[in-house]
Amino acid sequence: MAADDVLLEIEDLRTHFLLDDGVVCAVDGVDLRVRKGETLAIVGESGCGKSVMARSILRLVDPPGQIEGGKITLHRESGPVELVGADRKLLRQIRWNDIAMVFQEPMASLSLVHTIGSQIVEAVRLHENVGKAAARNRAIEMLDRVGIPMPQRRVDAYPFELSGGMRQRAMIAMALACRPSLLIADEPTTALDVTTQAQILELLRDLQDEFGMAIMLITHDLGVAAQVADSMAVMYLGRVVEYGGAEQVLAEPRHPYTKALLRSMPRLGRAARTRLTAIKGMVPPPYARPEGCAFHPRCDAVMAGRCDTVLPRRVPLREPVGDREVTCLLYEEES
Ligand SMILES: Nc1ncnc2c1ncn2[C@@H]1O[C@H](COP(=O)(O)OP(=O)(O)OP(=O)(O)O)[C@@H](O)[C@H]1O
Ligand SMILES: [Mg+2]
Structure with missing residues (x-):
């Protein structure tokens, strides 16, 4: 059951591309919720499924991509509606009116x-x-x-x-x-210079206050997320690996992937010219998703014999402030 303040709820969403040489599991079991009026940042490396997830919400994924399973529930004032099974007429009503989308390249x-x-x-x-x-x-x-x-x-x-x-x-x-009650903005400022980027982010924040809408902001820039987000979801290979309050996640990341991601980003306050550490290895191609936890080949806290065989579940953590969920076996014992 969704709490009262939840606007959009995504459960076990799977969006796959059926290609000749294999199935690309671009979104592979995403669980996520957006609260009314908040800004939720979705972060993660290129190719981890952020855009496909967002496009799935409005069913804008083109063939050969298709939603293989899951539920997307929009909580409207008149009651909840299910978007995965919605017909065209309902989707047309919802687009722009309830959910609008802004892309990186407006010309598109x-x-x-x-x-x-x-x-x-x-x-x-x-x-x-x-x-x-x-x-x-x-x-x-x-x-x-x-x-x-x-x-x-x-x-x-x-x-x-x-x-x-x-x-x-x-x-x-x-x-x-x-x-709309939800604006999905997929890298809305990535193509712009830094000054214009700051202006657009400020504009979004002002409009959010004025209209009381929620924003799902997709960005690979943790600095942008830190500036504007209330909550944050970190994605890796088609799944959410960590979710929580943006400030808390950035200050005390729990998932080894979030920790590595933060180490690889220039940070405010970090002494100039300190070396950034790249995350070891590469994002594997999505048709070759590693067994167990998909991050295990790159993880420096990997537990041999477990992380390479067991698919981690979402673990809710008891934190001093706010909710936190981590999809990692390190935390399964703890819960
Ligand atoms: N039309 C398509 N056909 C086949 N594969 C696709 C298609 N669109 C996306 N994919 C694959 O789905 C995966 C997720 O892509 P997606 O665009 O969602 O990543 P992203 O997280 O938005 O990355 P970026 O930060 O670069 O925008 C990628 O591996 C991508 O190659
Ligand atoms: Mg994208």
């Missing part, structure tokens, strides 16, 4: 042949019973809200007429025009 989701304004107007009118003029006013208001100068004029601009940062703002305006 904006139409090139329509003006920014007409795309926002269309999204609004698809979901709300408002006239063209009112929807256009909403578009101008949203462009203004995301900090696009001269919104009255820019509303008639085409995406290619805007800079990268402005396009990302326009994408956010479009995503928020229907006031």
